Amino acid sequence: MKKFVTTIVLLAGAASVYSQGQVNYTDYNPGATTGFNIHVWSPQTGSPGVENTGNSTTAFSAATPAGDAPTGASNPGYTGQMIGGAGTGGSGTLDYTDGDSFNIELYYAAGNQVAAGFGSLTPLASSIGTLADSSFGASYAGMYFPSGPGGGLATIPGVASGGTATFALAAWFNGGGTYPTLAAAQGSGGAAPWGTSPLGAESIGGGNVAPPLLPGLGNPGNVAGGITSFSLQSVPEPSTIALGVIGASAFLMRLRRKQQ
Numbered sequence: 001m002k003k004f005v006t007t008i009v010l011l012a013g014a015a016s017v018y019s020q021g022q023v024n025y026t027d028y029n030p031g032a033t034t035g036f037n038i039h040v041w042s043p044q045t046g047s048p049g050v051e052n053t054g055n056s057t058t059a060f061s062a063a064t065p066a067g068d069a070p071t072g073a074s075n076p077g078y079t080g081q082m083i084g085g086a087g088t089g090g091s092g093t094l095d096y097t098d099g100d101s102f103n104i105e106l107y108y109a110a111g112n113q114v115a116a117g118f119g120s121l122t123p124l125a126s127s128i129g130t131l132a133d134s135s136f137g138a139s140y141a142g143m144y145f146p147s148g149p150g151g152g153l154a155t156i157p158g159v160a161s162g163g164t165a166t167f168a169l170a171a172w173f174n175g176g177g178t179y180p181t182l183a184a185a186q187g188s189g190g191a192a193p194w195g196t197s198p199l200g201a202e203s204i205g206g207g208n209v210a211p212p213l214l215p216g217l218g219n220p221g222n223v224a225g226g227i228t229s230f231s232l233q234s235v236p237e238p239s240t241i242a243l244g245v246i247g248a249s250a251f252l253m254r255l256r257r258k259q260q
Helices: 002-018 182-186 238-259
Strands: 020-024 102-110 153-160 164-173 194-196 200-203 222-225
Touching (some): 153 164, 164 182, 164 222
Antiparallel strands (some): 102 164, 164 194, 164 200
8 A cells, every 4th residue: 555655646746747838949940040049249339238139031040040040130230249159168358259257047927928028037047057158159249158957948937837937038247257147247247248138928837848949929739929139238337327417417508618
């Protein structure tokens, strides 16, 4: 009888694990022109405090890794550069070619939370990684290649296989370990550029259902929204802004005196 009860308990546990929802958050899917292949860009030239989002009209392929999948309806006009392609192991110097100095992390929530916005999501600690470095080369700048547990497969807490989950990505300058989290980058006073992608929701897999790729904008499996390429933002420290205002005021006063 004890053996029978033990077997029942073990089977129940196995069924619970079996039904856990999973998603494939890999950012490199050769041949999947309608799959999920996006890029992370440096802050916009001329407007670094404004994030830009959207996929390129150029289709991603192994021969054109700078393209996106799915493709965008119009060119989003990024004015920065794709981050990464080289690497020094991560340093405290802000260098947009150094992929090791930029973290990227998957955020999630149970259900369709697209309308609720990024603040409704939770970071998945096991997914954190860096952008492409010298081991991949400049052709793969802007992309990431998961190397954590599961190699791109992530189990989503609180969501069963077949259930709906919402996802987004966050990326930021880690400063060689000075800013290990998105929150740390956001509180850096402008020293650590950071950004978040649009949100997307979909039905996820697990068990005998293949985990889907992340819900890129335009993917047929989307329930709502869609993740696209995105740029980071770099907001100057308040003291820098204040000095700029003081300088502009002084200039205007001086100009006014000359005119009198």
